[in-house]
Amino acid sequence: GAVVSQHPSWVICKSGTSVKIECRSLDFQATTMFWYRQFPKQSLMLMATSNEGSKATYEQGVEKDKFLINHASLTLSTLTVTSAHPEDSSFYICSARGEWFEQFFGPGTRLTVL
Amino acid sequence: GQNIDQPTEMTATEGAIVQINCTYQTSGFNGLFWYQQHAGEAPTFLSYNVLDGLEEKGRFSSFLSRSKGYSYLLLKELQMKDSASYLCAALDSNYQLIWGAGTKLIIKP
Numbered sequence: 001g002a003v004v005s006q007h008p009s010w011v012i013c014k015s016g017t018s019v020k021i022e023c024r025s026l027d028f029q030a031t032t033m034f035w036y037r038q039f040p041k042q043s044l045m046l047m048a049t050s051n052e053g054s055k056a057t058y059e060q061g062v063e064k065d066k067f068l069i070n071h072a073s074l075t076l077s078t079l080t081v082t083s084a085h086p087e088d089s090s091f092y093i094c095s096a097r098g099e100w101f102e103q104f105f106g107p108g109t110r111l112t113v114l
Numbered sequence: 115g116q117n118i119d120q121p122t123e124m125t126a127t128e129g130a131i132v133q134i135n136c137t138y139q140t141s142g143f144n145g146l147f148w149y150q151q152h153a154g155e156a157p158t159f160l161s162y163n164v165l166d167g168l169e170e171k172g173r174f175s176s177f178l179s180r181s182k183g184y185s186y187l188l189l190k191e192l193q194m195k196d197s198a199s200y201l202c203a204a205l206d207s208n209y210q211l212i213w214g215a216g217t218k219l220i221i222k223p
Contacts, residue, residue, distance in 0.1 A: 043215040044157070044201070093156045101209050102147060105156040 003027050004096050006106035013084055014114055020080045021109045023094030029074035030096035034103060035067075038091045050077045084113045116140045118214035120202050125220045126192055134187045134200050134217045142207020146185045148176050149201040151216065157201055160187070189219075197221045 003026040013019050023033055033050045048069055049057045056069035068080040081088055089112050095103035117139045126132040138146065145164035149157035163169055163178035163185060175188040187200055199216040206212055 044213055046213070049210075091154075100162065101144065101205050101211075102159055102162055103211060104159065105149075108156040 002096075002098055002104040004030075004094065004104050004106040006094055006109050008109060009107060010110040010112075012112045012114065015085050016083055018080055018082045019084055019111060020078055021092055021094070021111075023077045023079070023096070023106050025075045025096040025104075028096070028098070030077075030098075031074060032097040033071060033077040034095045034097070035069060035077075035079050036093045036095070038093060038108075040091075044093070047079075081111065084111070086113045089113045116204075116206060116212045118202055118204060118212055120200075120214045120217045122215070123218045123220065125222060126189075128192055128194060128221055128223050130192050131188065131190050132192060132219065134189070134202075134219065136185045136187070136202035136214060138183050138185070138202070138204040138212070138214075140204045140206040140212055143180065144205040144207065144209060146176075146178050147203045147205070147211065148185075148187045149203065151199045151201060153198070160200075192221050194221050194223070 005024045007022045031052050035047045036044045037047050038044050046059050047062045050069045050071040052071045052074050058064045071077040091108050091110050093108040095105045120136045147162050148160040150160050151157040161176040163176050168177045173190045178185045199218050201216045202214040203211045
């Protein structure tokens with residue numbers, strides 16, 4: 001149990017375009033989901049906490065207008081990187097909170113902005 | 115402030131035992147998690163400790179001392195596939211996970 005999927009697994013886009021990443025909890029309902037970013041050989045960086053039916057809570061330094069988060073249902077959260085630039089190229093990982101506050105991670109999305 | 119400390123990198127030999135330590139300072143404490151992350155992949159859940167003591171799960175064991183703010187992950191009978199980063203994370207009073215930077219474990223034949 002506790003499977004989280006992410007789509008797409010990788011995406012290449014041109015600078016200035018927007019990219020949407022989906023995160024789904026497949027076999028459980030997740031009131032809370034998290035979005036992380038990880039640059040090569042660096043640690044996980046929490047970007048935002050996504051709560052179903054309410055606005056996301058962003059970490060300091062993360063632009064909420066650039067990284068749009070929508071958690072419209074108990075099984076789906078989306079992250080949209082708007083007007084992407086090469087410096088946004090990274091590994092984006094979502095996780096869903098379980099009943100014991102553990103986090104189950106999706107497989108990640110590798111974004112490359114040209 | 116809240117802080118998680120763990121070694122940056124460790125090296126061990128295939129078949130041996132290795133202990134990865136983690137110390138934490140958080141505002142409130144509701145448990146300690148260990149995750150494994152292979153290069154280029156997302157983390158996977160290994161263990162959760164909320165009470166003092168040792169939790170054993172196959173080749174992996176995790177220990178917690180709440181009074182010392184200390185945990186360790188013990189890996190026995192090391193295999194090459196255990197080469198990965200091991201992340202320690204503490205659950206604070208707001209039930210937020212505070213992440214360590216991870217320990218990169220290198221297994222040599």
